[in-house]
Amino acid sequence: MKQLKVQKIVFFGILxxxxxxxxxxxxFSLSISFNADKDVFEWPIKLFPERFTLDNYxxxxxxxxxxxxxxxxVLVTLIQTVxxxxxxxxxxxxxxxxxxxxxxxxxxxxxxxxxxxxxxxxVPKFIILNEFQLIxxxxxxxxxxxxxxxxIFLMKQFFETIxxxxxxxxxxxxxxxxxxxxxxxxxxxxxxxxxxxxxxFQGSWNxxxxxxxxxxxxxxxxxxxxxxxxxxxxxxxxxxxMAGTILISLPTLMIFIVFQRYFVQGVASSGLKG
Amino acid sequence: xxxIAVKDLEKVFPGAESATIKNANxxxxxxxxxxxxxxxxxxxxxxxxxxxxxxxxxxxELQINGERMNELSPKDRDIAMVFQNYALYPHMTVFxxxxxxxxxxxxxxxxxxxxxxxxxxxxxxxxxxxxxxxDMSGGxxxxxxxxxxxxxxxxxxxxxxxxxxxxxxxxxQMRAEIKKLxxxxxxxxxxxTHDQIxxxxxxxxxxxxKDGIVxxxxxxxxxxxxxxNKFVAGFIGSPSMNFLPGKVIQKEEATFKSKSLExxxxxxxxxxxxxxxxxxxxxxxxxxxxxxxxxEKSKRLSENMEIVxxxxxxxxxxxxxxxxxxxxxxxxFCFRSDSQFSYGIGSEICIGVDIERLRFFDKETxxxxx
Ligand SMILES: Nc1ncnc2c1ncn2[C@@H]1O[C@H](COP(=O)(O)OP(=O)(O)O)[C@@H](O)[C@H]1O
Ligand SMILES: [Mg+2]
Numbered sequence: 001m002k003q004l005k006v007q008k009i010v011f012f013g014i015l016x017x018x019x020x021x022x023x024x025x026x027x028f029s030l031s032i033s034f035n036a037d038k039d040v041f042e043w044p045i046k047l048f049p050e051r052f053t054l055d056n057y058x059x060x061x062x063x064x065x066x067x068x069x070x071x072x073x074v075l076v077t078l079i080q081t082v083x084x085x086x087x088x089x090x091x092x093x094x095x096x097x098x099x100x101x102x103x104x105x106x107x108x109x110x111x112x113x114x115x116x117x118x119x120x121x122x123v124p125k126f127i128i129l130n131e132f133q134l135i136x137x138x139x140x141x142x143x144x145x146x147x148x149x150x151x152i153f154l155m156k157q158f159f160e161t162i163x164x165x166x167x168x169x170x171x172x173x174x175x176x177x178x179x180x181x182x183x184x185x186x187x188x189x190x191x192x193x194x195x196x197x198x199x200x201f202q203g204s205w206n207x208x209x210x211x212x213x214x215x216x217x218x219x220x221x222x223x224x225x226x227x228x229x230x231x232x233x234x235x236x237x238x239x240x241x242m243a244g245t246i247l248i249s250l251p252t253l254m255i256f257i258v259f260q261r262y263f264v265q266g267v268a269s270s271g272l273k274g
Numbered sequence: 275x276x277x278i279a280v281k282d283l284e285k286v287f288p289g290a291e292s293a294t295i296k297n298a299n300x301x302x303x304x305x306x307x308x309x310x311x312x313x314x315x316x317x318x319x320x321x322x323x324x325x326x327x328x329x330x331x332x333x334x335e336l337q338i339n340g341e342r343m344n345e346l347s348p349k350d351r352d353i354a355m356v357f358q359n360y361a362l363y364p365h366m367t368v369f370x371x372x373x374x375x376x377x378x379x380x381x382x383x384x385x386x387x388x389x390x391x392x393x394x395x396x397x398x399x400x401x402x403x404x405x406x407x408x409d410m411s412g413g414x415x416x417x418x419x420x421x422x423x424x425x426x427x428x429x430x431x432x433x434x435x436x437x438x439x440x441x442x443x444x445x446x447q448m449r450a451e452i453k454k455l456x457x458x459x460x461x462x463x464x465x466x467t468h469d470q471i472x473x474x475x476x477x478x479x480x481x482x483x484k485d486g487i488v489x490x491x492x493x494x495x496x497x498x499x500x501x502x503n504k505f506v507a508g509f510i511g512s513p514s515m516n517f518l519p520g521k522v523i524q525k526e527e528a529t530f531k532s533k534s535l536e537x538x539x540x541x542x543x544x545x546x547x548x549x550x551x552x553x554x555x556x557x558x559x560x561x562x563x564x565x566x567x568x569x570e571k572s573k574r575l576s577e578n579m580e581i582v583x584x585x586x587x588x589x590x591x592x593x594x595x596x597x598x599x600x601x602x603x604x605x606x607f608c609f610r611s612d613s614q615f616s617y618g619i620g621s622e623i624c625i626g627v628d629i630e631r632l633r634f635f636d637k638e639t640x641x642x643x644x
Binding site: 163165166168169170171172173174175179184187188 | 323328348349353354359361362364374379422
């Protein structure tokens, strides 16, 4: 019994420490965003603002093209999330359930593309988009992220856990393959679809590298890029930057809280047991 | 109204070395209850699924009501299928599960409602119509699966081991219910099981399958009494038939000789066994046709066979006695004795087999000789 208690304390201790490491910087950012003093890194660093203010949050909207960046981010993220859910489910279904020539080969090629570090692909991607005159446009921002191999893989794996009998029962009942996909597979795949949606949303919303490369005018920036552009070598308005950052992180935070259940269940359970 | 004809049917899975179903020929009559039985992996499901249209036919022809079906998709064959693990749509209520096929066939709403409710009543699941599959027991789910198949009123019903996920008691109950349903529906049924008792109790005729080859297609009693080969003889009946390898030799009369047992072959069987003199055969005898000579006087029994009792298993109504022939402890056999007689382990008794029930099989081809 006693040993169990000690174990528990150690366990919680480690977890607590880990939590602190992760959440500490966030709390510090939060504190800075309410600070009325600009010199937040002046020694000694204060963990709590001496003069509390909401001005930073107002200034984000007033002094920056925050609304425009928000619009860009929302547009890119929404389109990419919806299209990822749709296309990865469709492709996953095909790879999991349809028999066609070259299925294994194509899937193998897709998977092997995951082995190539994304950085290597930046330049070729840029050149291709340049040919299509899509640099610094919504097309350039959105199209490369319309569907991701990881998501296809995820959906394929999920669909493969669905018993074959179910689709055969549907075939006998008179379904076409598209109807099986639409009326049987999609409704029972909500956890997996939610996982794909959430991961894609997060990835798109926080994407930084690609917008840096593909956009060059301020009006095409997404939020993370816009915020980063506030950091100049000479003078950085940290409280303003932090206020913006906190605002950006709100949607992901909310989604996590609302869909926490799906996050945890997500890929693990097939939703078909029992 | 539906007859099913299976003609030289073959199934070779892509990449497989040999055919999974080899040259199957079956003529199934209208309203017959046919059971496909055989050990696990013998190709029962494959054959059934070829009839359903879920598995492509590699060679041969499938006809329903005399019409070629090979190229038709499952939905156009006017069949319904019940799966081992029910295969209910988990996101739909029982009502919607049963109505789904009708909806896809554009049946009017009130007709759907009436048909589903009727089927639910027949199966006693009216109170479950609003439930989802996950909130029901195995037995209830299987009823729903059967309900889903009967609402469309198809010509042919296909069952793939529908009871094997249920507990023993429920299985017996559902067995009777499916039989009853068969009489009510007036439909042709093909039913797959690996359980020979299920096969014997349910089938009008039974197809015994092994390694993709139809061994015998016959009525239950014929399979039991006149098995065409050693496999069928051993597969049908419980406990299984006993087999003893030996030789037919010529003494004053034709004689079966094995390491421990030797007896003169009864007169009626001699002509049939004549070509086998000097050859190796299996002597087959069922546990239920063995009698203790001390008690059984009225039947015509074979010559005396001396045995030693190894163990006994009383099951109440009768007792299974496991024994070996004196001098040959390697081969163990079973006989069903009346439970009023008790045998001590190690006791030596003298038995005989009903002369009418002696069976002999060719050792090489395993075909039945007599
Ligand atoms: N889709 C398939 N591809 C390749 N081989 C298969 C396939 N389905 C079944 N088989 C093989 O065919 C044989 C018969 O299988 P099945 O008909 O399911 O047997 P049963 O239902 O009698 O247990 C098995 O050896 C199995 O491995
Ligand atoms: Mg099977």
